[in-house]
Amino acid sequence: MRRRTLLATGGVLVGAATTGVVSDPTGNDRLLAAARDPGDGGEASTTTERLLADTDHETTLYAIDAPSDGPTAMIFGGVHGDERSGIDVAHEVTEWYPDAGTLVVVPETDRVAVENDEREGVDGDLNRHFPADEEPRSALARGVWDAVERHDPDVVLDLHRSLGILGLHQEYVGQAVFHSPGADGEALADRLDDDAVPWYLPFHRFTSLESNASGPLLFQHAARELGADGYLFETTEFLLDRETKVEMTRLATAHVLSLHGLLEAGESA
Amino acid sequence: MSRDNLLAEDDSTLRGWPGLPDSLRRAATGPATAATFALLVVPFALGWYDAALFSPLALPGYLLFGIGTAIGNAVAPRFEFWLYWAPFLAGSYGVSVIVGYGYERWIARTDDRSSL
Numbered sequence: 001m002r003r004r005t006l007l008a009t010g011g012v013l014v015g016a017a018t019t020g021v022v023s024d025p026t027g028n029d030r031l032l033a034a035a036r037d038p039g040d041g042g043e044a045s046t047t048t049e050r051l052l053a054d055t056d057h058e059t060t061l062y063a064i065d066a067p068s069d070g071p072t073a074m075i076f077g078g079v080h081g082d083e084r085s086g087i088d089v090a091h092e093v094t095e096w097y098p099d100a101g102t103l104v105v106v107p108e109t110d111r112v113a114v115e116n117d118e119r120e121g122v123d124g125d126l127n128r129h130f131p132a133d134e135e136p137r138s139a140l141a142r143g144v145w146d147a148v149e150r151h152d153p154d155v156v157l158d159l160h161r162s163l164g165i166l167g168l169h170q171e172y173v174g175q176a177v178f179h180s181p182g183a184d185g186e187a188l189a190d191r192l193d194d195d196a197v198p199w200y201l202p203f204h205r206f207t208s209l210e211s212n213a214s215g216p217l218l219f220q221h222a223a224r225e226l227g228a229d230g231y232l233f234e235t236t237e238f239l240l241d242r243e244t245k246v247e248m249t250r251l252a253t254a255h256v257l258s259l260h261g262l263l264e265a266g267e268s269a
Numbered sequence: 270m271s272r273d274n275l276l277a278e279d280d281s282t283l284r285g286w287p288g289l290p291d292s293l294r295r296a297a298t299g300p301a302t303a304a305t306f307a308l309l310v311v312p313f314a315l316g317w318y319d320a321a322l323f324s325p326l327a328l329p330g331y332l333l334f335g336i337g338t339a340i341g342n343a344v345a346p347r348f349e350f351w352l353y354w355a356p357f358l359a360g361s362y363g364v365s366v367i368v369g370y371g372y373e374r375w376i377a378r379t380d381d382r383s384s385l
Contacts, residue, residue, distance in 0.1 A: 244320040
């Protein structure tokens with residue numbers, strides 16, 4: 001009887017492990033290759049700008065023009081200075097090659113907060129400085145908003161991470177895609193689940209939530225004032241190491257670019 | 270006291286559970302209890318160390334830890350999540366003892382039937 005029990009237990013363990021290996025999400029190499037490699041249409045050209053030049057907040061903006069016309073997407077990292085996965089990915093994205101349109105990236109939006117490795121900079125939480133029907137509340141927010149208005153993006157993506165998980169931990173918002181009305185947050189969440197979340201980590205599946213446009217967040221302001229499709233992406237610190245958070249953030253960025261026509265990886269991406 | 274009884278008493282003392290009834294001692298330290306505890310804790314601990322090491326085997330520990338942090342976060346929001354390791358280990362042991370006790374009872378019943 002004990003031998004049979006042992007054999008049954010061993011069978012279950014081996015079966016579970018095999019299922020895990022087989023069903024482990026493999027990322028999306030095709031999509032990321034499309035982002036990293038110049039397409040057949042020719043090289044993109046990159047220009048840089050100094051935002052808030054000669055101030056404590058001075059930070060670099062990268063504008064990458066694809067060889068073909070298309071929409072403009074703006075990607076922001078470092079709106080909160082201690083959320084490193086978004087900063088890492090935004091830096092990486094400055095070396096991507098969109099197939100169409102213009103990709104504008106600000107990797108260290110609140111540079112003082114990034115250097116101090118703190119959520120907030122000298123004027124507080126930058127992502128609460130864009131109220132409806134008012135001027136942005138701080139010099140940094142006004143400088144960032146000037147750049148947004150100049151580039152007039154069709155899509156805005158703001159990269160974040162939370163300590164916990166939305167719906168599981170009541171005060172945290174991790175593993176979520178907040179999006180403006182009309183933006184395709186649900187498709188983004190589905191694609192991320194397919195590419196990056198194994199079935200045996202069910203709490204880590206992404207939730208998409210449509211956000212009303214009345215809040216003081218940067219992506220809400222862009223949606224409200226410019227009619228852009230806005231996304232705020234949140235991964236989580238909970239049980240994920242830095243490499244995993246970066247991979248989820250990288251995939252979120254690539255999928256947003258694909259969904260809005262800057263990458264030609266297509267529907268199957 | 271017979272030699273057998275002396276040995277049994279020594280054995281119980283050596284195991285560190287003097288005075289406990291045999292069935293409870295076996296439930297607390299038996300192989301099924303140890304295996305269940307290992308299944309709950311080890312695969313989850315591997316995933317905690319490196320998320321790439323999460324596997325389906327970590328699912329029971331993952332659920333237990335996740336639900337524990339959800340309850341804890343609702344009651345006392347400001348605790349960092351690594352602090353939940355202590356209640357997780359205690360909870361895992363509690364679950365393991367229940368499984369171990371059930372297993373011992375099942376074995377005893379099977380043995381009784383086969384001796385008829």
